[in-house]
Amino acid sequence: MQDDRLSQMVCSVLLMAGYQVSERCSMRPRSFDLIAAVEDQKIIIKVVTHMDSVNEEMAQDLDQIASHLSMVPVIVGERSRDAPLQRGAVYLRYGIFAISVATLYDYLVEHIPPLIYASPGGLYVNIDGRILRKLREHHQLSLGDLAHLLGVSRRAISKYEGGMGTTLEVAIRLEEIFDASITVPIDILSYHSRFTHGAEEKGGSIPPDLERIGLECHSIHRAPFEALAIFEDHRILTGYGTAQRVVKRASLISNLSQIANTYAMCVITDYDKQKKIGNTLIIGERRLRSLEDGFDLIELING
Numbered sequence: 001m002q003d004d005r006l007s008q009m010v011c012s013v014l015l016m017a018g019y020q021v022s023e024r025c026s027m028r029p030r031s032f033d034l035i036a037a038v039e040d041q042k043i044i045i046k047v048v049t050h051m052d053s054v055n056e057e058m059a060q061d062l063d064q065i066a067s068h069l070s071m072v073p074v075i076v077g078e079r080s081r082d083a084p085l086q087r088g089a090v091y092l093r094y095g096i097f098a099i100s101v102a103t104l105y106d107y108l109v110e111h112i113p114p115l116i117y118a119s120p121g122g123l124y125v126n127i128d129g130r131i132l133r134k135l136r137e138h139h140q141l142s143l144g145d146l147a148h149l150l151g152v153s154r155r156a157i158s159k160y161e162g163g164m165g166t167t168l169e170v171a172i173r174l175e176e177i178f179d180a181s182i183t184v185p186i187d188i189l190s191y192h193s194r195f196t197h198g199a200e201e202k203g204g205s206i207p208p209d210l211e212r213i214g215l216e217c218h219s220i221h222r223a224p225f226e227a228l229a230i231f232e233d234h235r236i237l238t239g240y241g242t243a244q245r246v247v248k249r250a251s252l253i254s255n256l257s258q259i260a261n262t263y264a265m266c267v268i269t270d271y272d273k274q275k276k277i278g279n280t281l282i283i284g285e286r287r288l289r290s291l292e293d294g295f296d297l298i299e300l301i302n303g
Contacts, residue, residue: 003033006047044066129162
């Protein structure tokens with residue numbers, strides 16, 4: 001399945017789940033394809049046929065945007081190595097959840113969370129250790145008794161009760177023994193970053209006057225916008241470059257900012273004035289140089 005077709009399916013799932021969905025980011029290379037939002041929940045999505053095509057730099061960009069815009073990054077794909085992504089299973093790519101479009105549908109539309117996660121060696125599930133211990137004690141089984149029934153060590157049973165995950169086969173056998181559910185669902189929309197974003201993000205294609213007027217700026221390398229600018233509690237998707245290069249992206253940046261609930265701006269190196277395209281401020285680099293502080297810029301964006 002081509003990425004375009006897969007993206008259309010992802011959009012359909014998001015719309016069925018009640019999300020507002022952005023236009024697709026069609027530039028290459030790109031760290032994300034779509035932004036979607038419903039109420040206070042925002043998702044930034046990378047759509048790929050093979051999830052292994054997402055390299056660490058792309059994942060770091062995806063994570064950085066998500067972190068600064070209070071979003072959850074998700075990769076939606078079809079295959080990992082030579083095998084299809086299984087329905088109801090969650091995979092990890094540099095710490096970011098990767099799932100099939102069917103799993104996305106189950107989670108967002110049917111409200112059925114996945115139970116299985118893929119890890120080297122096979123498929124695993126998380127076990128509620130407290131429930132397992134209560135069930136074992138209720139059935140008057142010792143650690144050794146349960147270990148014998150499962151064909152594992154007493155130490156393994158102790159670790160399961162301490163919250164260690166186990167293989168899918170062991171989890172199924174446990175639920176058969178106790179005729180009860182002991183698995184813990186995976187919340188795709190919970191996310192903890194494994195990356196550190198610091199001073200190394202700065203520099204690159206960022207107008208120096210943004211920092212002069214008090215904005216915190218972070219370079220983004222694979223997105224329609226070159227930077228994320230932050231002023232107090234305002235987030236600004238910022239394009240930067242010549243008019244020919246940047247203005248054609250202004251409409252997309254405007255659309256993304258509406259879904260992400262941010263401001264949008266394009267700083268043009270060969271332009272002296274200012275205007276609006278959608279809700280995106282188009283401002284010449286010389287005009288930007290005349291501003292005294294970030295409040296002046298926010299006023300122009302709001303104007």
